Amino acid sequence: MTTGGCQDSSYKLNGLQSKSNGNHGGNSNFVCFKMPLHYPRYKKEDYETMPEWQLDCLLKQYGLPVMGDVADKRSFAMGAFLWPSQINNK
Numbered sequence: 001m002t003t004g005g006c007q008d009s010s011y012k013l014n015g016l017q018s019k020s021n022g023n024h025g026g027n028s029n030f031v032c033f034k035m036p037l038h039y040p041r042y043k044k045e046d047y048e049t050m051p052e053w054q055l056d057c058l059l060k061q062y063g064l065p066v067m068g069d070v071a072d073k074r075s076f077a078m079g080a081f082l083w084p085s086q087i088n089n090k
Helices: 044-049 052-061 070-081 084-088
Strands: 010-018 029-036
Touching: 044 070, 052 070
Parallel strands: none
Antiparallel strands: 010 029
């Protein structure tokens, strides 16, 4: 695990241009698509010991809310990224 700030490991497609059908004054629409390349592969124990800054980065990277205290963030991350059987097993 690294220490420090967030690293952007997401995939970006900038400037994709969609054609207007003429109903919007002929203006082109631009799309910016951003999605992480990999699903996180952390275990329950990893989330339980993960520093708050890393939880913040992980949740932000996946576009999930970064709210509450560190316990709330850990619980939310485990609920979002672990299977129910992984959460209940210790």
